Amino acid sequence: MDQYHNPTEATLERIGGKWKTAILCLLGEQGPQPNGEMLRILSPVTQKMLTQQLKELEADGLILRTVFPEVPPKVVYELTDSGKSLQIVLDPLCAWGKRLADAAKQAEQEPGN
Amino acid sequence: MDQYHNPTEATLERIGGKWKTAILCLLGEQGPQPNGEMLRILSPVTQKMLTQQLKELEADGLILRTVFPEVPPKVVYELTDSGKSLQIVLDPLCAWGKRLADAAKQAEQEPGN
DNA sequence: CTTCATCGTAACCATTTGGTAACTATAGCA
DNA sequence: TGCTATAGTTACCAAATGGTTACGATGAAG
Numbered sequence: 437m438d439q440y441h442n443p444t445e446a447t448l449e450r451i452g453g454k455w456k457t458a459i460l461c462l463l464g465e466q467g468p469q470p471n472g473e474m475l476r477i478l479s480p481v482t483q484k485m486l487t488q489q490l491k492e493l494e495a496d497g498l499i500l501r502t503v504f505p506e507v508p509p510k511v512v513y514e515l516t517d518s519g520k521s522l523q524i525v526l527d528p529l530c531a532w533g534k535r536l537a538d539a540a541k542q543a544e545q546e547p548g549n
Numbered sequence: 550m551d552q553y554h555n556p557t558e559a560t561l562e563r564i565g566g567k568w569k570t571a572i573l574c575l576l577g578e579q580g581p582q583p584n585g586e587m588l589r590i591l592s593p594v595t596q597k598m599l600t601q602q603l604k605e606l607e608a609d610g611l612i613l614r615t616v617f618p619e620v621p622p623k624v625v626y627e628l629t630d631s632g633k634s635l636q637i638v639l640d641p642l643c644a645w646g647k648r649l650a651d652a653a654k655q656a657e658q659e660p661g662n
Numbered sequence: 663c664t665t666c667a668t669c670g671t672a673a674c675c676a677t678t679t680g681g682t683a684a685c686t687a688t689a690g691c692a
Numbered sequence: 693t694g695c696t697a698t699a700g701t702t703a704c705c706a707a708a709t710g711g712t713t714a715c716g717a718t719g720a721a722g
Contacts, residue, residue, distance in 0.1 A: 487670060620698085622700090680708090
């Protein structure tokens with residue numbers, strides 16, 4: 437990787453995957469979750485995509501993967517401290533997006549439509 | 550575009566291009582900038598990429614493009630109010646990335662290397 | 663011996679994204 | 693006539709990203 441042009445890129449590189457913010461928000465709001473549960477909540481994500489994104493998040497030290505040696509297998513994911521520290525990034529990201537969605541919904545009902 | 554899974558995606562869709570955060574930060578910190586200046590500061594961005602990203606930002610209402618009818622032509626870009634409102638998103642993004650870079654630099658000099 | 667539940671992987675493909683290099687337009691200037 | 697500076701476009705290409713489908717492993721339950 438060559439130099440970053442500004443520090444935001446380092447952050448975006450870690451949360452930029454298609455499902456990563458959804459995953460991080462889910463784990464932040466609902467606490468540790470098993471794979472199957474995330475699969476349902478984040479539908480229509482596929483098992484492959486979910487696994488892939490989770491792997492990358494784990495490699496970046498943002499989440500922790502715990503396997504319970506049962507049958508059938510059970511795997512639970514949760515935020516690490518570093519992952520939790522992302523909350524201060526995700527919150528504004530979420531708030532700004534919400535404002536945008538609200539503004540769009542408003543515009544829909546305006547008379548000048 | 551289908552439904553968002555969470556509101557962060559709407560935000561990321563707008564700032565997610567390779568040079569967009571750099572552009573937004575530049576305009577936020579240094580004020581309005583002409584094309585040529587941005588080209589130099591954001592080097593090694595190419596004219597094509599810069600134009601493309603600027604166009605998308607303009608289409609999303611985040612920046613304003615002003616052409617001065619001179620020869621040779623002069624074009625200046627600046628943040629709109631909506632673009633300025635992104636500051637509260639970009640700042641944490643930037644701060645988190647900086648912390649990460651600092652931590653990495655620290656680890657380099659640690660004895661347990 | 664087949665089925666189920668759970669999590670993961672492999673092979674393959676389509677789209678999106680980022681990038682290079684060459685071209686356009688215009689008026690001044692030598 | 694031909695060069696300069698500024699901003700942008702066009703054609704083309706390579707890499708990254710996201711997705712579908714089918715398959716593997718395991719032991720309990722029927």
